[in-house]
Amino acid sequence: MTGLRVETGAVLAIDGGSAVRAPEREWPGWPVPGPAAESHLAEVLHGGRWAITSPRRGDLFERRFARMFARYVGTRHCVPTDHGSSALVIALESLGLAYGDPVLVPALTWTACATAVLRAGLLPVLADVDPETGCLDVSALRADDDVRAVVAVHWACGMADIPAIEEFASVRGIQVVEDAAQAHGARWLGRPAGSLGRLGCFSMQHSKVLTCGEGGAVVTDDDALLTRLEELRADSRSWRDDARPGELDLRESATVLGANFCLSEFGAALLCAQLPQLDAQNAVRERNYERLRELLVDVPGVRLLTRRPEQDRVSLYEVPVVFDPLPPHRDNSWVAAALTAEVGMRAYPPRAPLQRSPLLRPWTKPALAPLSERFVARHRGRVFPGADRLARHAVLLHHSAFLGPESDMLDLARGIAKVAGHLRKVGRT
Ligand SMILES: Cc1ncc(COP(=O)(O)O)c(C=O)c1O
Structure with missing residues (x-):
């Protein structure tokens, strides 16, 4: 009773x-706000460095947060981003898929999970969720046998069974992106959310349990993906270790086309204060x-x-x-x-x-026209x-x-x- x-x-x-x-x-x-939030923010405000793309001057909160968060999640690497959506975009881009490759996305999630797939030049294929957990399970992967990747979302307060999805996916060459935007600190058999797939993505938007207003991160153990992820979020530039004061910390390594998805120093400072609590x-x-x-x-x-x-x-x-x-x-x-x-x-x-979301309107962007037509055709009547x-x-x-x-x-x-x-x-x- x-x-x-x-x-x-x-x-x-x-x-x-x-x-x-x-x-x-x-x-x-x-x-x-965490106890150190004000002092960290004041340090950035008066420290003469508000972005990682500015000349070197002291230590960056962005580097500090990347180390702290990688340790927290238990992965070798963390690449902070300006939003969770851009974390998903660069994670998907880093996989080296071909234009229009189908990517499974749960039908019940925030629209960014599907729009990120489109922005990466891929085709979102919606899949049903288990009504008991709100998450995708392996049966969803069985239904669409042409998918090349899956965005497996931990929804609301449940977790998708990433080990089972990985086991099924890996032998079929399907790549798994774990979307832990709603699951900072959750654990599956002792392993932190975000560390269960090859790539884990987080959002640090205002409503999330770890937030700096707008922010995100990709985490991975995969050394081979690290430089690619860094370039994809910093206009084709990655970290150099030998910058002297006044020089840029980023080098034009340029192996792939990137965009500017960098987290600001204010966001990074706030995240350093928020994570300990x-x-x-x-x-x-x-x-x-x-x-x-x-x-x-x-x-x-x-x-x-x-x-x-x-x-x-x-x-x-x-x-x-x-x-x-x-x-x-x-x-x-x-x-x-x-x-x-x-x-x-x-x-x-x-x-x-997402099959009836008013927010998912790929046909309004000319650049997405071919993907949009395929998206509409694939989901008609589903x-x-x-x-x-x-x-x-x-x-x-x-x-x-x-x-x-x-x-x-x-x-x-x-x-x-x-x-x-x-x-x-x-x-x-
Ligand atoms: C599951 C999921 N993925 C991705 C995102 C996108 O994150 P952001 O709003 O930081 O771009 C969100 C945001 O709510 C989300 O809930």
Whole structure:
């Protein structure tokens, strides 16, 4: 038993009833600056070096963060970038695939996973996700036998089974890019997210658990890929070790065509301050998440995503609360609004799956025309029931809702149970 007291007949806050949580009680804010954030930022501000592409003068925070993050993830190398999207672009470009090669992308993820594939001159091929975990599994790879690579995304707070995907992919010459943009600090059988594939990609955008506003990184153990990744993100330039003060730290090694995807020194300084607090924050979030799971266990019509037993450390990003079934005239946008009114923390539905996402419009870019035509033709009439089911039934809560005391979980659980009780009542009438 949960011990959760649910008042089934209570009027919902969205209908004028009283809210489960007093509106004046605040939720934890986000982002939370690390203790060294101000001093690091001041150091950059007054240090005369705001970018890695400027003449050498002292040490770079960008180099420091690359070392710190590689150590954190347990890989030999880290190449910081300006966004998670550009991390994906250079990771895909570094694989040396041919123009238009098909790349598997989960249908339920942020649009950048597919747009990065297009920007790298490749064809996104959407695949369904497991509705229990929200992630791709090996069966998705079996369905499309011409794919040359896969962007395997750890979604929301679950992890894709990268070892199983790798095992299947490697003997067929399929390359695996692990998208850990939503999973900093998660672990699979003790191994950190991002280190499980040949290349791991991260986003450090504002909403992520490790953030500098806008930023990203690629990590890898592969020495052969390192210089290529560096060139791809710094206009065909890579690091030199022998720069003297006043000289550029980058040399024109130029083995491939790059672009400017460099992380600024301000972003890198902030990330150096944020990383030391990540594990402690993740632990608080994980503890609260498991408490919420206990509280909801006996509430009918509501579930959290299944946690795979191999996932021994969870990193929350957006926590999906799945309301299933939903009665007619109550979609998950309505549920999100009702829950928001009860608990005073924004709840929101997932973005539309990519096969019907208004954001994925490759035909608006002339450079993408041939890929766009193939993309549209390949997906005509295709359906992704797992992705659709989650997109229509889940309501998401940002990870910051899980950073406070355990009593916050009681408020969330009571709010969720109250809305679920209302849905059951409406379903019966
Ligand atoms: C799974 C996933 N991949 C890639 C990205 C892109 O990252 P960014 O917004 O930093 O470009 C995101 C951002 O939300 C994401 O969630």
